[in-house]
Amino acid sequence: METPPLADVIINSFDGYSGEVRKAARFVLDNPRDVALLSMREQARRAGVQPSTMLRLARQLGFEGYDPVRDAYANAMRNPATSFERKARDQQRLQNLGGNQALAAKIVASVTRQLEALSAAEQLVRLTDAATLLARARRVYCLGLRASHPIAWQLNYILSLVGDKSVLLDDIANTGSDRIRFAGKDDVLFAVTVMPYTQLTLDIVDYAHKKGVPVVALTDSPVSPLAKRATITIATTTESPSFYHTMTPAFVLAEILAVLVAGQGENETLEALRQVDSYHASLGTHAATRPHPIATPSKEVQ
Amino acid sequence: METPPLADVIINSFDGYSGEVRKAARFVLDNPRDVALLSMREQARRAGVQPSTMLRLARQLGFEGYDPVRDAYANAMRNPATSFERKARDQQRLQNLGGNQALAAKIVASVTRQLEALSAAEQLVRLTDAATLLARARRVYCLGLRASHPIAWQLNYILSLVGDKSVLLDDIANTGSDRIRFAGKDDVLFAVTVMPYTQLTLDIVDYAHKKGVPVVALTDSPVSPLAKRATITIATTTESPSFYHTMTPAFVLAEILAVLVAGQGENETLEALRQVDSYHASLGTHAATRPHPIATPSKEVQ
DNA sequence: CACCGCTTGCAACATTTGTTTCACAATTGC
DNA sequence: GCAATTGTGAAACAAATGTTGCAAGCGGTG
Secondary structure, eight states, rough: OOSSHHHHHHHGGGSSTTHHHHHHHHHHOOOOOHHSSSSSSHHHHHHTTOOHHHHHHHHHHOOSOOOOOOOOHHHHHHSSSSSSHHHHHHHHHHHHHHHHHHHHHHHHHHHHHHHHHHTTTTHHHHHHHHHHHHHHHHEEEEEEEEGGHHHHHHHHHHHHHHOEEEEEEEEOOTTTGGGGOOOOOSSSSEEESSSSSSSHHHHHHHHHHHTTTOEEEEESOOTHHHHEEESSSEEEOOOOSSOOOOOHHHHHHHHHHHHHHHHTTHHHHHHHHHHHHHHHHHHHHOOOSSOOOSSSSGGGGG | OOOOTTTHHHHGGGGOOOHHHHHHHHHHOOHHHHHHOOHHHHHHHHOOOOOOHHOOOOOOHHHHSSSHHHHHHHHHHSOOOOHHHHHHHHHHHHHHHHHHHHHHHHHHHHHHHHHHHTSSSSHHHHHHHHHHHHOOOOOEEEEEEEHHHHHHHHHHEEEEHHHHHHEOOOOTTTTGGGGGGOTTTSSEEEEEEEEEEEEEHHHHHHHHHHHTTEEEEEOOOSHHHHHHHSSSSEEOOOSSSSSOOOOHHHHHHHHHHHHHHHHHTTTHHHHHHHHHHHHHHHHOBBBSSOOOOOOOOGGOOO
């Protein structure tokens, strides 16, 4: 809460208030957090004012009652990162939009907020730890079924660009997980699942865990069933304003993880990327948007 | 609130809890701020749990009632360094730590910025227009190869939850695109590719376009080769501080698109979701975190 | 099968909440 | 000085809150 929501408004019209209302306003200005955390009556008590006075203040600020005021302060505390003004602006725009566009905007806003949370220090530490573990592994087994498939696939895909040590545990004819048999202590199993947890994923993780294979878990909670078996657990959220949960935060995490792992490869990574390029050039995989993609292959790899 | 007050305690004894209490504990873990800001009953509602269960959780944690718990969380919110200081501190820490964490943070920041741009007005219009087109289509063909696979797959997956009109143009033995032969004017082809554009994707889009099949293109530029053939083009960025471009913005767009399309299904969507649930219940696809998932199947679908 | 302990949902409880109402006091204008 | 307006305090209200107690349900044991 960089600048408390109503601070400006209150300060401007403060002189217009009288006696008791000023006391109430002072309290709000001085204890913005308490506005959200305490009941109105309790605030009145601490401000040395009657409950009615609190209400009068709220009304003078243009609100229906005191709850809207508390909500405003509560929201400011919920996501300290984004400023109140911006939120207000977004809110404003939301109301001007149609239902579908509003929903779309809401989802974007929600996901954005969740992404911001990913850069918390502990998360970064976990990520880099996991990256190190994966980078040192002889083989990386990627496992993500159903809704978690894109995440596991993405990690495997990027890792496959820079080497051949990644194995995607997915295949037709129900043989997808068979290769986990060859995993050992020197390998790592990267497993993804979120609520409702896919039973097969848990089973495979269980199997690997019993065999002593280190597990990097990407899931939705530190108390997820995956976390129990995991050496390192990366937790993220999946909440969304829509009927379907979002896998986007997990998706970025996988991308970042992959990039970090690849980065530890140094020279081998560069060499591999060069090979990928010439390979695809030979096969004509990509449309030729220009003569030949030679320089800085890094940015061009798909 | 860097580490929420009771997080450790809850995580440690989580396995000892049972059923409903776990749900309550999950909520507390996932929404620490709401613990302080909302009434217990409201939290119970959001956690999908009886108020009594919240109380039982509090008792199991060694508290007299639930208010002490809320107080603990409230205090944690009162004191913490202001977000500004915290940001500065995080920044500081980032520089002290390895370059890997800095890179991770940079990627997150970059993607976050790109996501914010997605809620621009025109984007939203394009999205909803595309959603309407897809919703009205008899059949939706999803096409995304190589790096674009997760995006096409995700759209197809979500659409498959709520109906059977989506077809993923991907298969083994190089037969992935064969089914596009059956597409006509009443269908829609959803195609994804970004630089460097996959030749095969362009070819298939070309084929469909010539047959009069409307095309919704998700790509990285309004002048991408895809855009030329498209009825509606949704453009996004793929830039990333790392060697590998990010597919995350495209991924959210696909998720949102899917949700919007599903939303236009109304009753059929709800019915389909119920079916998905009972189907998976019969097969035991998901781990049973509780006796039986009855109410509000919507949130539980994976 | 009956029994057990344990968990879960429900309805009821006394408080506390935000709000309304109204009488009284203070202030203002004439 | 008096009337009118405004500000204040206290009591009363319905609604919502945290909490309690109990009955029904569950799975396992003898």
